[in-house]
Amino acid sequence: QDKLVLGLQESGTVQWEIEAIRQLGLDTEHGVDLEIRPLADSRAGQIALQAGAVDVILSDFTWVSAQRAAGSVFTMVPHSLAVGGLIVPADSAIETVTDLEGKVIGVAGGPVDKSWVVLQAYYVALTGGSLSEAAEARFGAPPLINELLGAGGIEAGLNFWHWNARAKAEGMREVISVAGMFQGLGLSEPPPLLGWTFSEDLAAEKGEALTRFLDASFAAKAALLADDEVWDGLAAIMGAADDPALFAQLRDDYRLGIVTGYDPDDTRLAELAFALLAEFGGPDVVGAQTELAPGTFWGGYSK
Amino acid sequence: MKRAGRERGGIGWEVLSLPLLLGFWQVLAMLAAHRLFPTPIAVAEAMATLALEGRLLEDLGKTLARALAGFGLAMALGIALGLALGRQAWLDRLFSAWLVVGLNLPAIIVAIVLFIWLGLTETALIAAVVINKVPLVIVTIREGVRSFSADYDELARALRLDWWTRLRRIHWPQLLPFMLAAARTGLSLIWKIVLVFEVLGSDGGVGYRVSVFFQFFDVTAILAYTTSFILVVLAFEYGILRVLERRAFAWRRA
Amino acid sequence: MKRAGRERGGIGWEVLSLPLLLGFWQVLAMLAAHRLFPTPIAVAEAMATLALEGRLLEDLGKTLARALAGFGLAMALGIALGLALGRQAWLDRLFSAWLVVGLNLPAIIVAIVLFIWLGLTETALIAAVVINKVPLVIVTIREGVRSFSADYDELARALRLDWWTRLRRIHWPQLLPFMLAAARTGLSLIWKIVLVFEVLGSDGGVGYRVSVFFQFFDVTAILAYTTSFILVVLAFEYGILRVLERRAFAWRRA
């Protein structure tokens, strides 16, 4: 009854929050029994959710919106604001996005990656020109981008935040974060892109347990934001046990992405972000819809 | 007479094959009535839309170009090496373990190494495809070479045939069944490998697009892309392979 | 005499194969001196650590069990269907298009359909593997069946052989080269397919772990896992396949 199965990427940063919940005893405190089903990657999570093998996964708001539009009533509660940013070697001449002209950019994920769409939108806003024409983009898996950046195969990288944290710990420099680009594009705050995702059926059936879990989750977030000591127990799973610089970098960047509250009625930021992605990314990025599907953010909870 | 009749009857069956499959699929899809199990009609509509308004043709072109380049290179290399290993026992023995390793190296390893060395380029992608596929061709061809008839080798020696005539007249016909097996399975594998690599590092092509569609669980669009590729393969099968095959194997039916 | 000598010499080459590969790898790795290109020694150390402290053995066991189940089922089904299609021209014609479709269906489609229908179960995983692999076996076996000698079929008819004796004494020996090709390429493909499906829907196994390692670009660990699987295949190749092969093909060397 009050047990939830979470399908989570085994290596994901989400594990840090789960570990914090465990260490702080927040699950027992809130009276929810969490079973973690480890998953190899995000595709596995989506399959597992559809197959009914897990109750909750982490997912993109565009995915939830597209699923709703297609008739599968999933819904979500924000989990993280963290995205990524544009990163260059320390001695790079690239100081701003406008310097990207004529450069080779390595983009993690591919042409439909949200960060890439936002960067292109930002470039338009700055210069009025098309970045994909002004610069050469190469697409690849995230670790590959870091690797190529180090080896000089690309001149700038657009990567996810924890890969950037690693790069920064090794001396690279962030030109601008995606959150910064969003702000440059007129959003007052970074939008919540990633959230706890579940079906409305589950919400109806296990609403109680779900609420308790979300409480525990937000409690953990609060602790991670405010309390340095919580982090000490996480160094191992962060893969930074013997690298204090990396540890500090990961911790600080993580904190930037923490969601502190949730008002299901205030979806303005998400709608703006969605509209932006729809305009510059098209259906490959957001699916067939041009507007955020109503109900994408679950009305059954607020914080 | 009787033979010809049988042949003609056969073509009847052939014509039935695809409609039967589509019918079967339609019925299953209607029974399942699930969003993730679209009917062939829905898929055909999606194909039309994607071809006219989307990038289906462009993506298909990219993937086909990569698959064909990979296929051609892998077959050529694989046949040459397969022949060498099949004929020279010591070479075979020396490289047998290499072959096992090559066969079982996961695509991801090959991709990492090549993308890092050669960058995220078309060359790296095709090289990765070739490296993945070549050991498979080698193994099949080598098995074919090993089963060559010693009698015909004796004949070739008695007739003092040069290596080219020997290859064309003695070995090729004996290799053909293995070649066909390698080609038929090969094209499908190449395409699957290209799909994987397009996901790991490229900016277009069927594999890339399928992974995009997958983000939204858009099975209809995935099937539309898959179907269009399969149509190409079917055209290759019936337009080229079967025709060549019928000519090359005329002697078997004699 | 001379023959026996040659045989013995051959075993010499065979023994050299693996050390040569390792040496080659070691030299390359030392030349590259790159974090993503570990030496075999580093990989061996990682293997030992992962086996003793990690879950290598458990993962390997899971994957092997899946691969073997999938391999066995796919070979059995594929041989039965390949024989049927190879012998019955009308069946072949009727299902030829199905086969092309089966060959070219991307793993991800199969995964979606089966995992969502059957849940994230072991059955679904193995079924997905089998569905992916069976068409490949069918194609290879069918090609073998088509190349059966009509002369020996006449003999079988003259001797009034029952289907079992016919299968065992007439068809099997002619099918063996194709079987070996199917088995050799099959095991490696099965393992690659299992890797893919383990990523998409399982909570352990080599594929699962490799994709996790991939997220950290831990090439040493990936190679450690890969190598341990390859060692199993090498054991199968030299401990079983080659021995069987040597016995079955004694007549060729005669």
Next chain:
Amino acid sequence: MAPGLSIAIAEKRFGSAPPLFSDFRLEVAPGSILALLGPSGIGKSSLLRLLAGIDRDFSGTIAIDGVAADRAPMPGFVFQDARLLPWLSARDNVLLAAPALGAPAAKALLDQVGLGGRGPDFPAQLSGGMQRRAALARALAANPGLLLLDEPFVSLDAALAAEMRALLARLIAANQPSMVLVTHDAEDAARLADRAVVLAGRPAAIFADLALSVPQAERDEAQVAEYRRRLDALAKGPA
């Protein structure tokens, strides 16, 4: 034990070529030893394949003791080539036709055709004449009621051919099978057969049908020579 053959082929043709047999009739009495002669390409091997039920692609009926040829019990068949299975030893090739025979009896039979000790050899290790003798042994292994032999003594030296003929004569005397023997050697017919049929023309017709009425066991050399002379004359065919 010996079956009678009743052949009535309405038509047998390959592809669009003129028919090989058209309205061809031949009755062979039970226990009859029929020599079938005729020029190369006339249809002797084709007829033998029809009789053995190997080839079912014809119109008409071929009855072996009233049963359609392909339903009749296994005949002893020697192909025009040796047609041993290359992956089976000589012994296993023999045992394939008569699994019940057992290894010792198969060895004894191979001894009789002069292949003593060669049982474990693969066909590729045997000389041409040895392969043919192994094929003969295979045909005789099951003591079949009907023997269909396509030039069984070809590629053998004269002494060995005589030996094989004698072996066959002994088996015939013991088992009294029916037999159709295709041969180009009048000697074979003169020594073994009690009836000789010569084919000619296309479609093939029976050009001559000769009764060799002196019982096989009682023929002396002079009688054999006489038969041979008559057969040689007939084998020349129509003008």
Next chain:
Amino acid sequence: MAPGLSIAIAEKRFGSAPPLFSDFRLEVAPGSILALLGPSGIGKSSLLRLLAGIDRDFSGTIAIDGVAADRAPMPGFVFQDARLLPWLSARDNVLLAAPALGAPAAKALLDQVGLGGRGPDFPAQLSGGMQRRAALARALAANPGLLLLDEPFVSLDAALAAEMRALLARLIAANQPSMVLVTHDAEDAARLADRAVVLAGRPAAIFADLALSVPQAERDEAQVAEYRRRLDALAKGPA
């Protein structure tokens, strides 16, 4: 044009069996037509394979006009079986041995062996005797200086065999090749050869070496019969 053969085999054996030839010497003069006789399994075909350079696994030397057998120009070779390539038509099988011949000449040659009009047929569509004649045509196609024929007239009816012998005699008269003819038929030797060598024993030794000194063209039937008688007596072998 005709080469002389100089054979000096120190040892030829298969596996661990007793050697087939041991210290075997034979000289064949240029233009000589040698008939090679001997019981089944003695090593006739093996020797022919050595002479053709097909089998190089022996110790000793075999020189064709001073050149090692496997370096010597292509001989005309008839295997003991027809050994046509099943995927080539009869004509293409002939052309394989002599690509320069051209289709019309190949057709003419096939006509000569009685296969007129069968050129486009695949081997499987030919009767046993037809296949052997196609193989003979292939061996003769390139007009080779050395002919190595392993029972070329087997499976042919008497009339056809005589025709083929006559064809061969004409070719010999025209081209004056050297030839080694393996046969079990004394008739072949008596009509064509100018020397007959009979092998016996294991390792094989020359049991008899008979000169057929009346020139081939001048032999009358009586002379042929006399040669045949002598050869038959010799072919019986040692006691």
